[in-house]
Amino acid sequence: MRGLLFATSALALAACVAGPPPEVATQAPALPDAFVYAPDASDAVGLVALLPVGDAGFDVLAQQALASSPTLAEAAARIEQARAGADRAGAERLPTIGANASVTGTRTSPSQFSSTLPPGISFDTERVSYAANLTARWDLDVFGRLKAQQRAALARVDAADASARGVRIALLSEIAASVIDWRTLEAREAEIRNDLAAAEDLARLAGVRERAGIAPGFDRVRAESSAATSRSRLSALSSERARLVGRLVTLTAQTAAQVQAVLAKETGTLDLPAAPATLPSTLLVNRPDVLAAAATLAAADAELAATARKRFPVFDLSGALGLLAFGIGDLFDSQSVVGSLAGSIAAPLLDFGRIQAEIDGAAAGKSAAFESYRGAVYTALGDAEAGYGLVAAADSEALAAAEEASSLQRAARLANTRYEAGLADFLTVLEARRAADASGERAAAALGRARRARVLLWQALGGSELNPSGE
Template identity: 70%
Template structure:
């Protein structure tokens, strides 16, 4: 009975410091009912329709990048590390069974037993001890510390998985934007070559008129200047192509030759799909960065519970079963069997605030995680509002650019007809042609911005969902 008093006293003292973790409110942020810049005629279209999936260059580059992109390999390694942490935390809750064997040789001084030993009794000063044991240890986790640590590790695995989805979405968005920019360059070059052909035709006409003596040589020079301007803009596109191909090499891990070969595939004309319908509340379930922040918050909550559980006593069961003999031949005799069973109780008495400091630190980490979660939510909300607004603005710009091109083409045609009828001078024709030429390139650029805005919207609304990205 006397031996139980120390245990009871330890439990009583530990109860003085035991208690639940501090309460920290983590309410879901208030979200608006809808997006301010979402079009009124939103449709229930698939989110992936916003990507240029009809372009074989995008589909091929995306597939190759998903198979072996450097950024995805890094994300996969983080998932593996988090999974190992979750496995380790789960294993901590299971018994630990071990085995050991030993041979110990020792020499003693027989004088320690006194000088006068009974007749016929002698002590060998050289002793060899042989042993083999099976050991068992188990923490029943009475107060949930190990369970909380396991929950935290699993939540961090979820966070790593959602982070990998975010990396995957960013990679696909970058590839899609780069391919769109490449197709935009092709469309701009086609428009500029049409401008060049028109300018060269005007230069030839001005040359004929000059040689006939019915027009000054200045008209030919101005026409040739317009042709050179088109050639200059065409040449400038080469630097943009080099930048885009280098960017795709970085994203995909492919050689530049392979990237350029894939980009040379013909692509159908891009169509601007309608912006799909979505609600701000959908971001909480679709955005991988929001889901990752939520998982980190859950992990910090579990870490706080684990820190608070350290206030309680820790009870451990242990047992050992083995063989012990002083002669190798006696190791498997019945008398060589030894064993032990026990339990231990470890409780904090006076730690001078160590545990409370750990709890305060865990509580601060949880508050930080909640602030980061709120930041991720409002970042997602802002991204979606921006993307919807950019889609609407880019569509309006494209429509205006197309109207401008149609009007400029009509003006150029009228000016040419009036010039042939002698009702207008060559300068009027040249200026009308310049306006028409510039409008074609602007339409191509506006269409590229409209498609890029849709890629931004795809990513802002969550991109490829988490369940579509395997953890293995």
């Protein structure tokens, strides 16, 4: 009865500081019904088709990066770290069992009892005891504090997993963009070489007419200056190429020679797939940053609940079962068996605001996590809108640039034909050639931007599964 009275009194006193955790409003963000820049209708194209998966260079580099990228390895280690924390939180809910053994020697001075002892009374001044014990302790977690901590740890695992997926998507998108830039450089180089060949032919023709005395030498000089301009543009591509190789070395953890060897592989012409139609709500389940923010919010909510439960009593059971003997031969005698069993309750009575301060901090952490989640949602919406808009604008630019290049090249050929027939002067030919110069390069660059825009849209929509073989 005395024990029951003590427990009831402790619970009554604990009720003075106990109570539910504070409410933190976390309403779901309002999402639009559709994307403004998304296409009205779309072919049934998969999200992965937005990547240059048919490019041999991208397929190999993506496979190498997924296998050996230090960034991905670090993200995987973060997941393992979070899982270890979750395992520890789960183990805290189980009993703790231990064992110990000891040998203790004691020497007592007879003078501490008096100078003389009654007749027939004596004791050993030296004694050796032998003990072996099996101990156990268990926090019953009546109010669910440990369970809430475990829930928070599991949510941290989900957040780490989503973050790792985000790293993977960012890595693949960077590789895809770099490979597209490399192929765009190759196309630009081919167009510049065509411009250079046309300018050199024009300079050669002007030289022939100069030596024949039917054209001034100034015509040849102007044609050669046009060829020199093309050579300068061609040389400028080297710095861009070196930058791309360095970037791919960082992304794939391969040497520059290996990267160049992979990029040298021939690849077919890549199409421009239509942008797949999707809904804003799909971002909540596809975007890794949104999933990570949602998991972090769940962890903050569980941590707030665990912190609030510190105001409730803690019930502990503990026990020990062992052997105690004063002679090594008596250690396993039945009379040497000893044991104990105890139950305890501990509750905060007056902590002068310590627990409340922790609860306020956890509530503020949950509010911050919710605002971070809202920010991730609207960032995803903005990225998707921008991605759709960039695809539409880049496609229009690529089409216009291709038509411009075709028209200017045709005009240059007609002017050259008329010049050879004596129906146009050299200045007309030179102006037509200068107008046509770089038009093909601009068209190639515009096409590269259109392909790059699709990679940005793929990343904005949350990416898609891409196995290590690049498929």
